[in-house]
Amino acid sequence: MTKKKWWIAIVVVAAIAYTQRDRISGALSSAPKSPAGAPVAAVSAPRTLQLAPAELLTIKPGEISRTLPVTGTLKPVSQILVKSKVSGDLKEVMVREGMAVRAGQIVARVDPIDYQLRVTEREAQLRNAQAQVEQARRTQDNNRQLLAKGFISQNSFDNSSSAFDVARANADAAAAGLAQLRKALADTVIVAPIAGTVAERFVQPGEKVSPDGRVMSIVDLSQMEIEVSVPTTEIGSVRVGLEVELRIDGVVGTRTAKVARINPGTQAGTRSVPVYLAMTNREETIRAGMFAQGTLTLELRSGVLSVPVAAVRDVNGRKFVYALADGKIVERDVKLGARDDSTTAQDGSPGVIEVLEGLHAGEQIVPVNLGTLPVGAVIETPAPNAPSAPGVAPATRPQ
Numbered sequence: 019m020t021k022k023k024w025w026i027a028i029v030v031v032a033a034i035a036y037t038q039r040d041r042i043s044g045a046l047s048s049a050p051k052s053p054a055g056a057p058v059a060a061v062s063a064p065r066t067l068q069l070a071p072a073e074l075l076t077i078k079p080g081e082i083s084r085t086l087p088v089t090g091t092l093k094p095v096s097q098i099l100v101k102s103k104v105s106g107d108l109k110e111v112m113v114r115e116g117m118a119v120r121a122g123q124i125v126a127r128v129d130p131i132d133y134q135l136r137v138t139e140r141e142a143q144l145r146n147a148q149a150q151v152e153q154a155r156r157t158q159d160n161n162r163q164l165l166a167k168g169f170i171s172q173n174s175f176d177n178s179s180s181a182f183d184v185a186r187a188n189a190d191a192a193a194a195g196l197a198q199l200r201k202a203l204a205d206t207v208i209v210a211p212i213a214g215t216v217a218e219r220f221v222q223p224g225e226k227v228s229p230d231g232r233v234m235s236i237v238d239l240s241q242m243e244i245e246v247s248v249p250t251t252e253i254g255s256v257r258v259g260l261e262v263e264l265r266i267d268g269v270v271g272t273r274t275a276k277v278a279r280i281n282p283g284t285q286a287g288t289r290s291v292p293v294y295l296a297m298t299n300r301e302e303t304i305r306a307g308m309f310a311q312g313t314l315t316l317e318l319r320s321g322v323l324s325v326p327v328a329a330v331r332d333v334n335g336r337k338f339v340y341a342l343a344d345g346k347i348v349e350r351d352v353k354l355g356a357r358d359d360s361t362t363a364q365d366g367s368p369g370v371i372e373v374l375e376g377l378h379a380g381e382q383i384v385p386v387n388l389g390t391l392p393v394g395a396v397i398e399t400p401a402p403n404a405p406s407a408p409g410v411a412p413a414t415r416p417q
Contacts, residue, residue, distance in 0.1 A: 066396045067347070074342070074399065075326070075364055075385035082324050082358045082372050084255075084317040088246035088262065088295075092308045095296065096212055096238035102227040103205040104128055110223050111233075119210040119236060126208040126221075126233055133203040140196040147189035154182035214238035217306070239302040244275065244310055247290035255316040256280060262295055264312035266304060273297055273304070275312070322355075323377060324370040326363035329385045330354065340384040340391050341377065347395045350383075352376035 102108075106128040113125050161178040164170045220232045227233065244264070248256055260277045278296035285292060297304075329339050330352065341350045355372030363370045363385065377383070384391065 065392055065394075066398055067391070068398050069384070071399055073384060073386060073388065074382050074397075075329070077323055077325065077373075077377055077379055077381050077383060078364065079321045079323060079379055080364070080370075081318060081320045081361070082322045082356060082370060083315050083319070083361060084356050085358060086248065086252055086314045086316055087311065088248070088293075088314050089309070089311040090244040090246045090295075092242045092244050092266070092297075092304060092310055093306050094214075094237040094239055095241040095243045096214065097217070097235065097306075098212055099235050100125065100208060100210065100233045102126075102128060102208060102231045102233055103229060104133070104202050105228045105231075106130075106132065106206065106226070108221055108223055108225050108227050108233075111219065111221070113216050113219075113234070115216050115219055117216050119214060119216060121210060121213045123210045124207055125210050125216075128206040128208070128227060130203055130206040133199065133206055137196065137199045137203055140192065140199050144189065144192040144196050147185070147192040150185040151182070151189045154178070154185040158182045208233055210236055212236060212238055215302075237306055239299050239304065239306070242297045242299045242304055242306075243278070244295045244297070246293050246295060246314075247285065247288060248293050248314075249290050250284060252316060253280070253291045253293075256291075256293060256314070260314060260316075262312045262314045264295075264297065264310045266308050266310045268308060269304060272312075273310075277314075323373045323379060324358075324363070325352075325373055325377070325383060326367045326385045327357065327359070327369035327371050328367055328387050329383055330371060331387075339377070340388075342382040342397055345397055347384075347391050347393055347397060349393055350376050 109127045109129045111126045113119055119125060158175075158178045158181075161170060161175045165172065165175045214236045215238075217235045217237045219234045221227060221234075256277060258277050258280065262275045262277070263272045264275050265272055275295040275297035277293060279294040281292040281294075284290060325339060331338055331340070336351065337354060338349045338351045341348050352373050353375035355374045357369070357371045359369040361370050362368060367385065
C-alpha cells in the first residue's frame with residue numbers, strides 16, 4: 019500500500035471516532051442526573067394487576083359450624099307383618115302391593131264354614147249344660163226342703179249340692195269353649211292393624227294358610243327413620259333434638275331430620291355408636307330403602323373470622339392468603355381453626371375455614387385461587403364492563 023492510501027485510512031477512522039463521541043455526549047446530557055450531576059440508571063415502574071370486584075373479599079365476622087357427614091338407608095318407623103291367626107283356605111285377598119289401607123280395614127278372609135259349624139255345635143252344648151244346671155238347681159232346692167222336714171239325710175243333700183256345682187262348672191266350660199270358637203270365627207276376617215301401604219303380599223286366594231302364617235306386610239311411610247354411625251370421638255357432642263339436613267337420592271331438595279335416639283353401646287368392629295334420625299314424610303314421596311346423606315351440626319359459633327377454603331394457599335406446609343395492604347398484594351401467614359364444608363362463603367364458594375391469627379375484620383383478600391400472584395403488585399379494580407387500561411396486566415389464573 020502507498021503512503022497516500024495510509025493517510026486516507028487514518029483520516030476515515032478519526033472521523034468515525036469523532037462522530038461516536040458526539041452521540042455518547044448527547045445521551046449522557048439527556049440522562050437523569052444524581053444530585054452530584056452524575057447520570058443514574060432508569061427505575062422500572064411497579065407491576066399493576068387488574069382484579070374484578072368479585073375477585074376481592076372483605077373479611078367480616080360470621081358463623082361457622084363443626085359438622086359431621088352421615089349416611090344411611092331410610093326405613094319406616096312402623097312396619098308390620100299381617101299374619102293369619104287361624105288355619106284354613108284363603109277365600110279372598112282384597113288388596114295388592116302399593117295400595118293404601120286404613121287401620122281396621124278388611125284385607126283378606128279365610129273360609130269360615132268350619133268355624134261356623136263348630137260354633138253351632140258348641141252353642142248346642144252350652145244350651146244342654148245350662149239345662150242341666152237348671153235341673154240340678156231345682157233338685158237341690160227340693161232336697162233342702164226335705165232335709166228340713168227330716169225326710170232325707172244330710173249326705174243326700176250334699177250329693178245334690180255337688181251335682182249342682184258340677185253342672186254349673188260344665189256350663190261355664192261350654193261357655194268358654196263357645197267364646198273361643200267365636201273368636202276363631204272372627205279371626206277368619208283379617209284386618210290391617212295399622213294405616214299404611216301394602217308393601218308385599220305373600221299368599222294368593224285359594225292357598226292354605228296356617229296359624230301365624232304370613233299374609234302381607236304393611237308399612238307406614240308418614241314417619242321415616244335412618245340409622246347412622248357416629249365415631250366415639252364425636253358422640254359426646256351429639257344430643258337428642260339436633261337437626262340434620264338430608265339429601266335423598268331421587269328426591270328434589272333437602273329434608274330435615276332430628277336425632278331421635280342414641281344407642282347406649284358401640285358397634286363391634288367399628289367402634290362407632292348408632293344414632294337414629296327421625297323424619298316426617300307427610301307427602302309420602304320418600305320410599306323405604308332410599309339412600310340418604312347429610313350433615314350433622316355438632317357445634318355452631320358466631321362472630322368468627324373465616325375465609326373461603328379456596329383462598330388458603332399451602333406451600334411446603336406454610337399456609338397463607340393473598341391480602342391487600344395499601345393497594346398492593348401481600349402474603350399473610352394465617353393460623354387456621356375449624357373447617358366447615360357445609361357453609362357457603364361470602365363469595366358464594368363452598369366451604370369456609372376459621373382464621374385464628376393473621377387477619378382482621380375489614381381487610382381485603384383474594385378469595386379465589388388465581389395462581390401465584392406477584393407480591394408488591396399494585397391492584398386496580400375497574401368498574402364493571404370497563405376495558406382494561408393499556409399496559410395493565412390481568413391477574414394470572416391457574417391453568
